[in-house]
């Protein structure tokens with residue numbers, strides 16, 4: 433895994449009700465300033481099914497990278513959870529991961545039945561119609577903050593209900 437020392441800024445195109453914060457690094461301290469290859473990350477389709485469990489919830493979203501360099505999602509946090517972990521699902525068994533790659537010109541998808549976020553040690557119960565604030569931290573790009581809507585427990589994004 434290569435690590436670049438240059439400071440990169442995130443140009444994020446956001447749709448709908450998403451909110452963005454914290455990617456205003458001016459680039460001071462950049463070693464080269466070339467800017468020729470960096471990740472350009474944006475988030476789409478975030479949602480959380482209203483959890484049936486009192487202490488755990490799942491979350492889903494897609495991170496798109498329009499840039500020419502890969503990046504990595506290295507941690508996730510939320511106002512409603514003591515801890516958010518990232519899981520992959522392989523053959524029906526889920527496994528915690530410490531990071532997920534976001535390929536250049538590619539996507540990282542968290543969806544029902546596949547990769548997912550797990551919100552643990554819930555501080556309050558997410559209710560349908562409300563939103564949850566989720567902060568995504570990356571290896572190279574600045575952090576992204578997403579307002580994740582809480583949907584019904586059986587929400588299916590392909591049908592919209």
Ligand code: CU
Pocket residue numbers: 519526527548550
């Ligand atoms: Cu899991």
